[in-house]
Amino acid sequence: MNASALKTETSNAGVAIARTPSGQGRPVVAIEQLTKTYDAFTAVDSLSLEVGQGELLCLLGPSGCGKTTTLSMVAGFVQPSKGAIYIAGTEVTRLPPYKRDTGMVFQSYALFPHMTVAANVAFGLENLGVPKADRKRRVGEMLDLVELGHLAGRFPRELSGGQQQRVALARALALRPAVLLLDEPFSNLDAQLRVRLREEMRRLIDAVDITTLFVTHDQDEALVLSDRIVVMNKGRIEQIGTPQQIYEEPASRFVAEFIGSCSVLEGTLRDGEFRTPGGMRVPLPAAGNVDKALLVVRPEQVRCASPGTSPAFDARVENSSYYGGMTRLRLNACGEPLLMEAHFAGTDVPKPGDDIRVQINPIGMRLIPAS
Amino acid sequence: MGLDPADRLLGIAGWIVRPLVYAGLCIPAVIIVAASFTAGDALRFPPEGLSLRWYEAALSSGPFMNSLWTSVKLACLATIGALSLGLSAAMALDRYRFRGREAIRNLTLSPLVVPMVVLGIALLQFLAWMKLNQTFIGLLAGHVLITLPYVVRTLSASLVLFDRSIEQAAANLRAPPWRVLRLVTLPILLPAIASATVFAFVTSFGNVTLSIFLGTSKATTLPVQIFTYVEQNYDPVLAAVSALVIMVTLAMIVIIEKLVGVEKVA
Numbered sequence: 001m002n003a004s005a006l007k008t009e010t011s012n013a014g015v016a017i018a019r020t021p022s023g024q025g026r027p028v029v030a031i032e033q034l035t036k037t038y039d040a041f042t043a044v045d046s047l048s049l050e051v052g053q054g055e056l057l058c059l060l061g062p063s064g065c066g067k068t069t070t071l072s073m074v075a076g077f078v079q080p081s082k083g084a085i086y087i088a089g090t091e092v093t094r095l096p097p098y099k100r101d102t103g104m105v106f107q108s109y110a111l112f113p114h115m116t117v118a119a120n121v122a123f124g125l126e127n128l129g130v131p132k133a134d135r136k137r138r139v140g141e142m143l144d145l146v147e148l149g150h151l152a153g154r155f156p157r158e159l160s161g162g163q164q165q166r167v168a169l170a171r172a173l174a175l176r177p178a179v180l181l182l183d184e185p186f187s188n189l190d191a192q193l194r195v196r197l198r199e200e201m202r203r204l205i206d207a208v209d210i211t212t213l214f215v216t217h218d219q220d221e222a223l224v225l226s227d228r229i230v231v232m233n234k235g236r237i238e239q240i241g242t243p244q245q246i247y248e249e250p251a252s253r254f255v256a257e258f259i260g261s262c263s264v265l266e267g268t269l270r271d272g273e274f275r276t277p278g279g280m281r282v283p284l285p286a287a288g289n290v291d292k293a294l295l296v297v298r299p300e301q302v303r304c305a306s307p308g309t310s311p312a313f314d315a316r317v318e319n320s321s322y323y324g325g326m327t328r329l330r331l332n333a334c335g336e337p338l339l340m341e342a343h344f345a346g347t348d349v350p351k352p353g354d355d356i357r358v359q360i361n362p363i364g365m366r367l368i369p370a371s
Numbered sequence: 372m373g374l375d376p377a378d379r380l381l382g383i384a385g386w387i388v389r390p391l392v393y394a395g396l397c398i399p400a401v402i403i404v405a406a407s408f409t410a411g412d413a414l415r416f417p418p419e420g421l422s423l424r425w426y427e428a429a430l431s432s433g434p435f436m437n438s439l440w441t442s443v444k445l446a447c448l449a450t451i452g453a454l455s456l457g458l459s460a461a462m463a464l465d466r467y468r469f470r471g472r473e474a475i476r477n478l479t480l481s482p483l484v485v486p487m488v489v490l491g492i493a494l495l496q497f498l499a500w501m502k503l504n505q506t507f508i509g510l511l512a513g514h515v516l517i518t519l520p521y522v523v524r525t526l527s528a529s530l531v532l533f534d535r536s537i538e539q540a541a542a543n544l545r546a547p548p549w550r551v552l553r554l555v556t557l558p559i560l561l562p563a564i565a566s567a568t569v570f571a572f573v574t575s576f577g578n579v580t581l582s583i584f585l586g587t588s589k590a591t592t593l594p595v596q597i598f599t600y601v602e603q604n605y606d607p608v609l610a611a612v613s614a615l616v617i618m619v620t621l622a623m624i625v626i627i628e629k630l631v632g633v634e635k636v637a
Binding site: 097 | 539543550554559
């Protein structure tokens with residue numbers, strides 16, 4: 001009896017190590033110069049980032065940008081070609097997956113089809129040799145957390161997609177890992193369920209206060225869920241920032257165009273004014289002279305000009321799509337394509353071919369260097 | 372329901388053909404089992420009267436019982452051998468990319484392609500050279516060889532559908548590789564392993580050609596024993612022995628289904 005009690009202590013301590021912040025502000029996950037090459041193809045290119053205690057960090061990018069490869073390297077399923085990975089202060093770069101303190105939710109959920117829900121959640125605890133009574137208690141806690149206690153005896157194939165996802169989450173959290181890894185966890189769900197479940201997921205993650213590394217190609221998911229977003233493209237980091245920074249202050253044309261919709265105008269900066277070849281002039285007093293610059297304009301920052309405002313532009317409506325809450329217009333302003341989103345009352349919705357006068361909210365513009 | 376006339380025709384044809392196919396599959400077995408209960412001295416259908424005298428004769432016949440035991444032992448050992456080799460081969464072929472992978476895959480399936488007689492002659496030569504001709508080991512090796520393709524094929528098909536992220540999930544939950552194999556991979560592959568076992572056992576148990584070439588005077592398999600018996604005699608003891616063969620095969624399938632669980636074989 002003493003021996004088993006001792007065992008609980010040590011195994012619990014083993015799991016708990018990462019939860020104790022060993023030095024405030026020290027990152028839970030640190031990635032340094034991580035590189036993965038396959039023959040001539042570089043999937044991940046000298047990537048460095050840190051995930052802080054309790055933070056939800058999202059790797060966002062198009063398919064093939066290296067985000068999933070990065071996550072697989074953190075979990076230990078893919079061996080890096082170069083670089084180092086630290087989890088809770090320990091280097092894990094060469095450790096096999098089962099010696100890393102991570103909990104992962106897979107895109108397919110990867111539940112064990114031959115085990116009940118309870119057995120799925122208990123699996124990790126068994127591997128650590130947690131005694132049966134403790135195991136049972138912990139499984140009960142986890143299933144209560146995801147509100148699936150009544151389905152403990154079911155098999156995964158008897159559950160809906162959303163329920164399977166919650167089992168996968170409970171299973172990953174049961175070991176109290178230092179970091180939770182989520183690989184596109186919503187991509188197998190239909191659109192409505194996806195929106196509901198991501199709110200649910202954020203609530204659960206906040207409830208257990210766990211550091212999370214999250215991979216998605218869905219910008220809405222990233223904006224809604226993340227504390228910080230890492231936008232990736234072709235194996236490299238384009239920008240790291242809060243959702244607001246990423247959306248409102250994109251660092252590159254790629255980030256601007258990948259997150260949300262926008263118009264990117266090409267032009268020159270002269271004497272505090274941005275000029276397009278077509279003759280559109282936008283005052284930007286703080287800007288210096290640049291031969292080639294890009295101006296990012298978000299569609300919701302374009303609005304119908306009130307009489308007498310300056311600067312304002314004449315624009316022709318090329319396309320108009322009614323979305324209920326707002327109407328999306330594709331405009332041609334001084335030869336430049338410009339997107340606009342606004343609410344028009346009833347009969348005032350502009351039709352293709354109409355001429356309207358628009359202005360751009362000065363704080364809704366962002367200059368980025370031409371690539 | 373506006374069914375296409377062609378569809379309707381095929382539908383009706385299906386209703387006619389299906390019972391015929393099932394009947395064609397069952398009738399030989401039904402005839403031989405029915406004939407085995409005859410009270411008369413000739414092997415014929417329908418049987419003349421009812422008795423178990425030919426079963427008594429079969430069960431008390433030394434050659435038949437010895438060869439039945441040899442066949443069961445041989446089929447069990449060949450199945451175990453083919454399963455261990457075949458499972459490893461199927462895993463390696465599915466999970467690793469290496470030079471000559473396709474060649475090896477085709478090689479494991481080749482016993483299906485090479486005519487059994489040719490294989491028999493070749494193995495006889497080979498085993499003689501290895502000084503293993505006329506031994507049980509040689510016979511066993513031959514049977515492992517002919518049952519291997521069924522095991523590799525069945526398991527390969529199942530491995531193609533295997534979601535590798537399930538194994539990654541197990542590893543992520545701190546299971547070392549051997550625990551992943553024992554608690555996750557093998558249990559999920561169990562239905563495929565069960566059908567591979569049935570295929571291998573039945574193939575070995577019913578084989579005549581190879582066993583004629585590789586058989587020994589001490590260890591004759593049941594099919595070979597029936598074959599040689601038929602050359603001199605034609606009495607209902609053959610029907611009784613055949614019925615026993617059918618029973619052993621069915622028993623094997625039932626045991627496996629009970630072990631694995633019927634719902635999991637689906």
